[in-house]
Amino acid sequence: MTTFVGARKLEHSLMVYRRIWRGTFFGTILSPILYLSAMGVALGSLVPQMTQFGGVPYLVFLAPGLLCAQAMQTATIESSWPLFAGFKWNKTFEAMIGTPQGVRDIVLGHLYWLVVRLSIVTGIFLAVMVVFGAVSSATFILAWPAAVLTGVAFGMPMAAWTATRKQENSFAIVFRFVVTPLFLFSGTFFPIEQLPEQIQAVAWFTPLFHGVNLARSLAIGHDLDPVVLLIHVAVLVTVATVGTLIAFRTFRNRLVV
Amino acid sequence: MFQAASIPNLAGAGPRLRYHAAVSTESGIGEPMIHARGLTKRFGNFTAVDGVDFDVAAGESFGFLGPNGAGKTSTMRMIGCVSPRTDGDLGVLGMDPEENGPRIRARLGVVPQTDTLDTELTVLENLLIYGRYFDISYREAGQRATELLEFVQLNERRNDLVEPLSGGMKRRLTIARALINEPEVLLLDEPTTGLDPQARHLVWDRLYRLKQRGTTLVLTTHYMDEAEQLCDRLVVMDKAKIVAEGSPRALIEKYATREVLELRFPVGVQETLNGQLEGLGERIEHLPDRVLVYAADGEAAAVAAHDRGLRPESVLVRRSSLEDVFLRLTGRTLVD
Numbered sequence: 001m002t003t004f005v006g007a008r009k010l011e012h013s014l015m016v017y018r019r020i021w022r023g024t025f026f027g028t029i030l031s032p033i034l035y036l037s038a039m040g041v042a043l044g045s046l047v048p049q050m051t052q053f054g055g056v057p058y059l060v061f062l063a064p065g066l067l068c069a070q071a072m073q074t075a076t077i078e079s080s081w082p083l084f085a086g087f088k089w090n091k092t093f094e095a096m097i098g099t100p101q102g103v104r105d106i107v108l109g110h111l112y113w114l115v116v117r118l119s120i121v122t123g124i125f126l127a128v129m130v131v132f133g134a135v136s137s138a139t140f141i142l143a144w145p146a147a148v149l150t151g152v153a154f155g156m157p158m159a160a161w162t163a164t165r166k167q168e169n170s171f172a173i174v175f176r177f178v179v180t181p182l183f184l185f186s187g188t189f190f191p192i193e194q195l196p197e198q199i200q201a202v203a204w205f206t207p208l209f210h211g212v213n214l215a216r217s218l219a220i221g222h223d224l225d226p227v228v229l230l231i232h233v234a235v236l237v238t239v240a241t242v243g244t245l246i247a248f249r250t251f252r253n254r255l256v257v
Numbered sequence: 258m259f260q261a262a263s264i265p266n267l268a269g270a271g272p273r274l275r276y277h278a279a280v281s282t283e284s285g286i287g288e289p290m291i292h293a294r295g296l297t298k299r300f301g302n303f304t305a306v307d308g309v310d311f312d313v314a315a316g317e318s319f320g321f322l323g324p325n326g327a328g329k330t331s332t333m334r335m336i337g338c339v340s341p342r343t344d345g346d347l348g349v350l351g352m353d354p355e356e357n358g359p360r361i362r363a364r365l366g367v368v369p370q371t372d373t374l375d376t377e378l379t380v381l382e383n384l385l386i387y388g389r390y391f392d393i394s395y396r397e398a399g400q401r402a403t404e405l406l407e408f409v410q411l412n413e414r415r416n417d418l419v420e421p422l423s424g425g426m427k428r429r430l431t432i433a434r435a436l437i438n439e440p441e442v443l444l445l446d447e448p449t450t451g452l453d454p455q456a457r458h459l460v461w462d463r464l465y466r467l468k469q470r471g472t473t474l475v476l477t478t479h480y481m482d483e484a485e486q487l488c489d490r491l492v493v494m495d496k497a498k499i500v501a502e503g504s505p506r507a508l509i510e511k512y513a514t515r516e517v518l519e520l521r522f523p524v525g526v527q528e529t530l531n532g533q534l535e536g537l538g539e540r541i542e543h544l545p546d547r548v549l550v551y552a553a554d555g556e557a558a559a560v561a562a563h564d565r566g567l568r569p570e571s572v573l574v575r576r577s578s579l580e581d582v583f584l585r586l587t588g589r590t591l592v593d
Contacts (some may be wrong), residue, residue, distance in 0.1 A: 012375075095374075099387065100362050100390065101361040
């Protein structure tokens with residue numbers, strides 16, 4: 001009865017999620033409603049018609065950005081304290097590698113779990129976007145996997161890094177100095193063309209910029225240049241893959257000593 | 258030694274699980290369950306385990322006795338195939354951990370030093386998911402979990418979260434979890450450290466039952482009474498090396514006398530004795546708070562001390578123990 005590598009770790013995450021999902025579900029629905037009504041509808045009414053993307057309302061411009069930012073945030077959180085608990089507080093990973101399960105099972109299991117969790121969070125977010133009338137094309141459904149991929153591109157490098165942490169206070173620094181600045185300056189709230197040119201260049205190197213632009217093009221159904229879209233996808237896939245490969249190494253260094 | 262008599266008789270329905278008395282055919286008959294020669298573990302410049310040799314036979318209960326930092330846990334982790342050895346030979350169930358880690362681990366049960374239970378899950382869920390790690394179906398894992406929870410007397414807590422459980426209950430749950438795959442060898446790293454006496458005795462009783470069923474037990478401890486209770490044979494470890502090996506009784510016979518006379522003097526007096534105890538026993542050991550006189554007849558030694566005009570505050574004659582063996586071998590007590 002063999003299954004794919006990481007299947008059992010995914011089962012473990014689902015078993016834990018079955019216990020705690022009620023606590024997170026309300027926030028998962030509330031967050032997009034609050035953001036879209038405050039920033040998209042209320043603030044958006046003060047913003048003139050966008051010149052980009054065929055002149056869509058600000059709400060329509062903003063929503064895919066928030067979608068990806070939400071994916072980034074969810075994945076980063078899932079790859080910080082919960083993983084740290086497995087290494088240090090509960091030591092569930094130590095228990096796991098005492099069984100036939102190995103390091104690759106833990107890393108890939110976490111990857112699959114990120115996909116599941118991100119699918120739930122961004123799926124709900126997209127549903128709220130539809131309710132708000134913030135999508136304007138049938139291609140919007142493709143913004144879903146785009147947002148999940150964006151989250152994974154943050155979650156796996158973060159997981160790799162978490163495995164190297166001995167103290168939990170490192171995580172607050174990541175949120176303050178990585179997640180929040182990216183959230184603000186990766187094209188979520190305004191096109192990066194509004195930024196000075198040097199900073200625009202920096203934005204090109206952040207995964208969130210690629211995720212936001214990918215999801216935005218698909219949700220609005222505009223600027224669907226296949227080459228640009230493929231570049232965005234390639235960047236995200238590369239970051240996620242490299243993060244996973246590094247995680248194999250850092251998890252092993254942490255657990256198999 | 259005399260385990261059965263000193264363990265409280267705590268009745269409980271034993272599980273109908275199949276416990277293996279001997280190594281299965283794939284590793285050959287008569288081969289030891291665990292075989293180590295020159296086994297070494299280094300972390301950078303620090304040598305945690307320095308060329309140790311030992312064999313553990315099927316059905317045997319084998320112990321590593323030593324103080325904290327002696328290298329017991331590092332040795333256990335190498336046996337458990339979660340820590341690659343730096344040097345030497347190691348065979349577990351007839352296989353090399355380096356090549357067959359997952360296959361070996363499938364047949365081991367592990368009780369780590371600190372509990373690694375999932376505090377977000379219930380008692381039962383902890384057993385179920387752990388069974389899943391061994392590719393046991395939920396149905397089968399559920400049946401085994403019920404039997405095991407009965408065995409460790411936790412069935413009435415099966416649907417409770419792990420976190421509010423007492424230390425002793427968590428330990429028993431960890432032991433139950435380690436048995437979910439019906440292991441041939443059970444590795445226990447300090448199974449009762451931190452437990453109160455009552456909880457310790459309950460754990461000892463369960464382990465003794467497993468031993469009687471033929472499960473091979475390998476345990477580390479720094480409690481000599483635990484080693485005496487549970488181990489058929491043990492090695493004494495100190496500073497990364499094995500310094501003695503044998504059954505508890507043989508070690509005591511070899512390294513200690515039959516009895517020990519403990520003399521406690523008023524504060525300041527012990528330092529002024531200057532050889533007044535010479536010849537009272539085969540050997541004299543000065544501890545910070547008392548003097549140990551090793552003699553075949555402790556009572557006679559006490560009388561002789563009195564005849565010499567010595568007036569200790571308290572006099573105790575006791576049977577010698579592994580603690581004395583350890584003191585003899587290393588010059589230090591086990592639990593500092």
